Every structure is written in structure tokens, then in C-alpha cells.
Amino acid sequence: DQQVKQNSPSLSVQEGRISILNCDYTNSMFDYFLWYKKYPAEGPTFLISISSIKDKNEDGRFTVFLNKSAKHLSLHIVPSQPGDSAVYFCAAWSGNQFYFGTGTSLTVIP
């Protein structure tokens, strides 16, 4: 049973515009959330995280929003750049392991 879901397998955005990637989870006990970026032939690399006691965390062009009541988090990339084209995974921490979503492939069109 997939406890972390990314319902959009792919997303295309024009360079300079905003990219919004979404993630839903089912377990209300998750207390820490992360986003990873993955290029082909490489392992995922950490992007940004948020604790469940916060509803927003910002790092440069990347902002993660957490809506605990809706069990939903999103990653905003502003402005989007061609180098942001990659697969993005959200992950949630249960207390003893990470649960990952299936990933969203972002393409930023120059």
C-alpha cells in the first residue's frame, strides 16, 4: 500500500515560470518530509525538507508547503530553469524508515 503518493507522473513548465509538484500521504504519524531530485544514472540528491511543526520552508528558489489537515505537501520552484529538469521524489519519515513517492518527472522548456 503506497503511503506516499505523487499522482502526476510528469510535468512540463516553461523556463522562468513556476513549477508546482504535489505529494499526498496517508499516515498522520509522519513527522518529517523531504524532497529529492534525481538525474538519470545518478542517485537522488536531497533538495529541501520540512518538519511537521511547520507549514512552510524556503531555500532559494525552492519552497515546500505542508498542509497537515489535507495530508498534502507541495514543492514550488520559482523561477524554473532548464537545469531543474529531473525526477522529483517526495519522502516522509515514519520514525524508523523513509517512505517515498513514485516520482514526478519535471521538464523545463527553454
Place this chain on the structure above:
Amino acid sequence: KAGVTQTPRYLIKTRGQQVTLSCSPISGHRSVSWYQQTPGQGLQFLFEYFSETQRNKGNFPGRFSGRQFSNSRSEMNVSTLELGDSALYLCASSLHGRASSGEQFFGPGTRLTVL
């Protein structure tokens, strides 16, 4: 600081065989986790080793096993390979294996193909 390394990068096996994958974590990291990545399932947690002990285990059959050595290097073994075991196997290292201690650092993965 050197990153996480995994060997081999690519592997082709036939059904029924067994395979051993290796992971060397970042120096000083004591936690190593293993994940299976398939197109439809994303990253699925296999198990985590910390200080040579399996600390957590995901929902995979007993054919999947692992171990960790005193230098924190870890190996993962899959016995009696099945076609469905074809996947990218990723290992990740972290200082303590807890979310609060920081993110995991992933290796490039081993691509296993079972024919």
C-alpha cells in the same frame, strides 16, 4: 569527502541465481539503507543497517538479506532471483539514520537485470 559508492553499476543474472551488491558509505556515516526502485513503485525501503546490526526492515521476502561490516560498508544479497527483481538498487548513507540528523546521501545505484 568521497560520496557513496556502489558496485557493480550494472549486473545481468538469470532466474534462480543469486547476487551480491556492495555499498560503501560516506566516511563517518554509520547508517546504510537499501532501496529498490522500479518504474511503478518508486523507491521501496528494503532494510537499514546501523553499527553492523539490522535496525529496520521493509516488507520484502526473506530472499533479500544484507549485512554491514565494521567499516560500515554494506552488502545486499538476493537469492533465487526472479524476473520481478529487475530494478535499480540504491543504497543511502547517513550519520545516524534518523530524519532529525540530516538527509540521506544516495549512491548511483546498481542496475540489476534478471533474464
